[in-house]
Amino acid sequence: MSSLSIRDVRKAYGPTEVLKGIDIDIDSGDFLVLVGPSGCGKSTLLNMIAGLDSITSGEIRIEEQLVNDTHPSERDIAMVFQSYALYPNMNVEKNISFGLEMRKMPRKQRRERVAEVARMLQIEPLLKRKPSQLSGGQRQRVAMGRALVREPKIFLFDEPLSNLDAKLRVDMRTEIKKLHQRLGSTIVYVTHDQIEAMTLATKIAIMKSGVLQQLGAPGELYNQPANMFVAGFMGSPSMNLVPAELVASGDEPAVRVTLKDGDSMLLPVGDNPAYRDWVGKPVILGLRPENITDEGSAEQDSPLLFQGECLIDVTEPTGADVFAIIELNGREVVGRMRSSCGAKAGEKLPVVFNMRHAVLFDPQTENRIG
Amino acid sequence: MASAVETGAQSGRFWRVLIYVTLIVFAAFYLLPLFVMLVTSFKSLDEIRQGNMLALPLQWTIEPWLSAWGSACVGLTCEGIHGYVGNSIKMVIPSVLISTLLGALNGYVLTKWRFPGHRWVFGLMLFGCFIPFQIVLIPMSQVLGLFGLAGTTAGLVLVHVTYGIGFTTLFFRNYYEAFPNELVRAAMIDGAGFFRIFWRILLPSSGPIIVVTVIWQFTNVWNDFLFGASFAAGQSAPMTVALNNLVSSSTGVKEYNVHMAAAMIAALPTLLVYILAGRYFVRGLMAGSVKG
Numbered sequence: 001m002s003s004l005s006i007r008d009v010r011k012a013y014g015p016t017e018v019l020k021g022i023d024i025d026i027d028s029g030d031f032l033v034l035v036g037p038s039g040c041g042k043s044t045l046l047n048m049i050a051g052l053d054s055i056t057s058g059e060i061r062i063e064e065q066l067v068n069d070t071h072p073s074e075r076d077i078a079m080v081f082q083s084y085a086l087y088p089n090m091n092v093e094k095n096i097s098f099g100l101e102m103r104k105m106p107r108k109q110r111r112e113r114v115a116e117v118a119r120m121l122q123i124e125p126l127l128k129r130k131p132s133q134l135s136g137g138q139r140q141r142v143a144m145g146r147a148l149v150r151e152p153k154i155f156l157f158d159e160p161l162s163n164l165d166a167k168l169r170v171d172m173r174t175e176i177k178k179l180h181q182r183l184g185s186t187i188v189y190v191t192h193d194q195i196e197a198m199t200l201a202t203k204i205a206i207m208k209s210g211v212l213q214q215l216g217a218p219g220e221l222y223n224q225p226a227n228m229f230v231a232g233f234m235g236s237p238s239m240n241l242v243p244a245e246l247v248a249s250g251d252e253p254a255v256r257v258t259l260k261d262g263d264s265m266l267l268p269v270g271d272n273p274a275y276r277d278w279v280g281k282p283v284i285l286g287l288r289p290e291n292i293t294d295e296g297s298a299e300q301d302s303p304l305l306f307q308g309e310c311l312i313d314v315t316e317p318t319g320a321d322v323f324a325i326i327e328l329n330g331r332e333v334v335g336r337m338r339s340s341c342g343a344k345a346g347e348k349l350p351v352v353f354n355m356r357h358a359v360l361f362d363p364q365t366e367n368r369i370g
Numbered sequence: 371m372a373s374a375v376e377t378g379a380q381s382g383r384f385w386r387v388l389i390y391v392t393l394i395v396f397a398a399f400y401l402l403p404l405f406v407m408l409v410t411s412f413k414s415l416d417e418i419r420q421g422n423m424l425a426l427p428l429q430w431t432i433e434p435w436l437s438a439w440g441s442a443c444v445g446l447t448c449e450g451i452h453g454y455v456g457n458s459i460k461m462v463i464p465s466v467l468i469s470t471l472l473g474a475l476n477g478y479v480l481t482k483w484r485f486p487g488h489r490w491v492f493g494l495m496l497f498g499c500f501i502p503f504q505i506v507l508i509p510m511s512q513v514l515g516l517f518g519l520a521g522t523t524a525g526l527v528l529v530h531v532t533y534g535i536g537f538t539t540l541f542f543r544n545y546y547e548a549f550p551n552e553l554v555r556a557a558m559i560d561g562a563g564f565f566r567i568f569w570r571i572l573l574p575s576s577g578p579i580i581v582v583t584v585i586w587q588f589t590n591v592w593n594d595f596l597f598g599a600s601f602a603a604g605q606s607a608p609m610t611v612a613l614n615n616l617v618s619s620s621t622g623v624k625e626y627n628v629h630m631a632a633a634m635i636a637a638l639p640t641l642l643v644y645i646l647a648g649r650y651f652v653r654g655l656m657a658g659s660v661k662g
Contacts, residue, residue, distance in 0.1 A: 052555050073561035085552035089574035098570075102561035146560075 003028040003186045004049070004154055009058035011044055011210075018044055020210045021058070026203055028063075031180050031187045035197040036207035036233070043158060045207075046190045050079050050156050063153055073102070078147035079156040082163065084139045086131035086146075093118075093127040096145045117149045120179075137168045144179075157189040161196065173199060194234050198222070206230050223357060228366040231286050231359070237323065240292070240333035243363065244285045246278045253278070255285050255360075260311045260327040267306050269358050274370030283369065284361040289323065291354040292335030294343070304355035309348045326351065411435065411630035418626050434627035438635060442628050444616045445604075451632050453605070454612035458592060460523050461608055462639075465530035466587045472531070473538020473583060474576065478568050480539070481546040482554050492543060498536035503596050506533075514601060521603050529601060530591045537590075538583050545579040546572065581650035589640045609636050 004026050011019040019041045026032045034042040047053035049060060051072035060067055067075050078099070086095050096117060097110045105113075118124045121141045131139060140160065147155055160176075161169045177200055180187055191197055197204050198218045206213045206221060206229075214226040225231035231239040244255040247266070253275040254268040269275065269285075291299075298305055313332070316323040317339060324335045324343045335351060343349050360369040406423055411434050413427040440450040479485075480492050510529060511520065519525030549572065557567045598608040607615075613636050617629050 050555075050559060052558070072555075072559045077559065079556065079559050081552045081556060083550060083552050085550065085556040087553060087557070087571055089571070098557075098562075099560035102566070146556075 003030065003063060004032070004188065005059075005061040005064075006045075006049070007059040007061070009045070009048065009060060010056045011041070011048065011053065012056045018210050019048075019056075022207075022212050024205050024212065024215055026186065026188075028186055029184045029202075031189065031200055031202045033189045033191060033197040033201035033204050034207060035191055035194060035204060036213075038192060039209070040207040041210040042190045042192075042207050046156055046158055046188060049154070049188060050077055051075050076153040077156055078150045078152040078154075079158065080143045080147050080160045082159040084131075084143040084160075084163075086139060086142055088131055091128050091130055092123065092134070092142050092145075095131065095142060096149050099146065099150050113149050114145075117145045120148070121145050136164050137172065140164060140172060144176075148179075148183075153186065155185055155187045157187065159191055160189075161191070162193075176200060195236065198234065204234075206233060223359075224368065225286070225359065226368055228284065228286070228361050231361070231368075235288060237289050237334045237336075239286045239288050240328075240331075241361070242285045242287070242328045242331045242333060244283060244329055246275065246281060246283045246360070248279050255283065255358075257285070257328045258330075259308065260313075263308070265306065265308050265353075267353055267355050267358070268304060269355055269360060270304060272370040275360065278360070278369060282363055284363050284366075286359040286361060286368075287333070287353070287355075288357060289334045289336040291357050292326070292333060293352055293354070294337040294341035295350055295352055296341060297336075297338050298352040299354050299356065302354050302356040304358075306353045306355060307350055308353070310351040311348050312343050312345055315343050315345050324349070324351075407630045407634060411627055411634055413627055415623070415625060415627060434625070434631040435635075437625070438616075438628045438632035442616055442625070442632065443619055444612050445619070451609060451612050451616060451635065454607060454609040455635065457523055457602070457606055457612075458609040461526045461530070461598075461602075462588060462591045464527045465534065465591045466584055468527070469531045469534035469538050469587055470580065470583045472535055473540075474542045474573060474580075475568065476535065476539040477542025477544075477546045478572055480543045481549070482551065482567075482572075483564070492539070495536045495539045498533075499540065503533075507596075507600055511601060520601065521606060523602065523606050526597060526602050526608065529597050530587075530594070533597075534587050534590070537586060541579055541583050541586070542576070545576065549575070578650055581647050585643055585647055588643055592640055 004024070006022055006024040009019060009022045010017060022041075022045060024032070034045060036042050044053060048055050051067065051070060055068050062075055062077070087098065090098065093114055096114050100110045100113060114127070115124075118127055121144060123138065123141050123145060126134060126138055126142070131142070134142065140163075143160070157176075161172055164172060173196060179185075180200075189196075189200060197206075201218050203215065204218055204221050205215045208229055214221055214230045216224075221230060221234050225234065225239070228241060231241065242257065244257055246253055246269075247256055248254070249266045249268060252268045252271055254266045256264060256266055258264045267285075295307070310326040312324045312326060314325040316325070320339065321336050322339050322341070322343055324337055325332050326335060327333070337343055341349070361367065362369055409426055410418060410423070412430050412432070414429065414431055414433070417428060438450060439452050441448055442450050444451060444454070476495070480488050514520045514525045514528070517525070517528075519528060553571055554567055557571050562570065593610065594608070595610045595614070598611045599614070602608060602611070613632055616632055
């Protein structure tokens with residue numbers, strides 16, 4: 001059953017349209033992450049789902065029920081805000097139970113529900129404290145407790161981790177994921193952090209200037225990005241995008257790349273029927289850093305492995321890996337190698353190109369070919 | 371080197387002493403009237419006639435205070451000013467409470483429930499703060515007559531509430547401007563309505579600004595003379611008017627000691643309010659101005 005359905009939703013402030021017809025459907029138990037650069041409209045969309053912003057046109061349905069004009073309190077949603085929005089005058093227990101009190105739940109039942117949530121989030125010792133006496137991570141937990149205790153149809157998270165320090169953010173991320181797996185709840189989560197999106201989501205909706213760029217599972221977005229924006233936004237370091245010409249090499253289409261020293265290579269891109277019309281035309285080759293690597297860490301079962309001697313411009317060791325920067329067709333590209341592969345700046349290294357995951361883009365429309 | 375440091379320290383000390391001396395002189399200068407009032411109110415009339423205004427009483431007496439409270443003549447009645455103090459209290463408490471509450475409500479609506487034209491409404495309210503008292507005297511007396519409130523304490527309450535709303539709205543609007551909107555949104559999702567959000571979330575977090583508003587309104591209403599003299603006559607007059615009548619009563623000897631005691635009684639409530647809550651007053655004003 002579709003848990004949340006967004007149909008051609010638009011939002012305009014006067015003549016400026018900030019959401020230009022969004023269509024998203026998610027099922028019960030899905031973890032949808034809305035991701036995109038700031039100003040892309042993701043928070044506006046979340047506020048519209050919550051009922052805190054009006055809908056200019058289109059439809060939002062929660063469990064098949066049209067909620068366009070329903071008050072936020074009657075949509076059966078709960079929201080975790082970026083600033084946590086804990087009521088400063090109430091202690092933790094009151095903060096969590098306020099929503100239940102407003103819904104006229106008897107005191108005894110409220111106590112039980114709060115105790116249960118507090119146990120789940122391990123905030124039992126904090127129940128009598130005021131929000132000002134809590135650390136950032138504790139506030140975050142209380143804010144989640146306030147949402148959990150309501151047992152709503154949909155949880156809405158508005159960049160809930162962006163106010164935490166780096167380590168705590170990673171811990172809380174895991175915790176949110178665990179919580180989702182245990183409760184099987186439906187979640188809509190807004191973030192600008194693509195790693196958060198990749199790790200948490202069962203579905204990602206990636207947006208740019210009010211337009212939905214792609215909706216799909218994290219792996220789908222990562223491996224088959226709909227366009228160059230998605231390719232560049234997801235993944236870190238982002239996908240290498242190199243202008244090249246598609247040529248026919250035997251029966252197979254291949255791209256021709258030129259290395260820094262002038263050597264030229266033909267890299268077959270697999271037999272995709274859509275590529276045939278593009279033979280002889282310029283395309284953009286998209287290749288992720290992990291597919292430009294040393295011999296030892298290449299995907300051994302890939303049918304499309306090609307090796308070339310490349311001059312390394314710069315190396316950036318990260319500890320686990322080393323990012324090596326080489327030049328293809330005059331563009332700097334990043335390859336991800338093992339630390340022990342012996343890559344040194346200014347020296348040549350045999351580099352393996354794994355073309356199984358290569359994607360091609362139309363240079364004009366920037367959309368993926370095929 | 372050493373001497374240079376020393377002269378530096380010495381000149382620093384010199385300026386410090388100068389600053390303190392100046393401050394003490396000014397403080398004494400400002401406190402002088404209060405001192406004269408206090409010592410005079412504890413002297414007998416005979417001692418006052420001897421003429422040394424600044425001297426401490428040779429014989430301390432609280433007779434003038436008792437007289438001012440219970441038996442001094444105000445106009446034609448000789449029951450002291452206690453009845454008028456009662457009038458002032460009956461006037462000041464509802465005025466302060468109602469105007470503060472309305473100001474808070476206005477501030478809440480003007481920041482969290484904005485409507486088209488909210489700027490205009492706020493602008494006009496601000497403008498209301500600058501209207502001089504004298505301009506509204508005649509229209510106000512007509513309105514009071516229309517409502518049948520002329521010459522009553524209730525009428526004075528209405529006048530002070532009306533006049534105070536501009537200021538109280540200004541205070542609360544600036545305070546609530548800095549109050550996070552997300553809290554209001556969270557409460558909305560939690561199912562709280564307009565008044566519930568106000569009572570349960572905003573008002574309990576408004577301590578400092580409530581103190582500021584209460585002090586401001588209390589001193590203004592308590593010290594008001596013009597409205598009291600214009601709209602409440604005779605037995606329902608507030609204490610400021612009674613004090614004037616007491617002092618300007620032209621029959622018999624001028625009992626300076628009684629007048630001073632009555633004036634002290636009149637000034638005590640505002641003094642107390644400042645001493646008890648003055649710290650919050652400054653703090654609240656700062657908070658409002660910096661964040662707003």
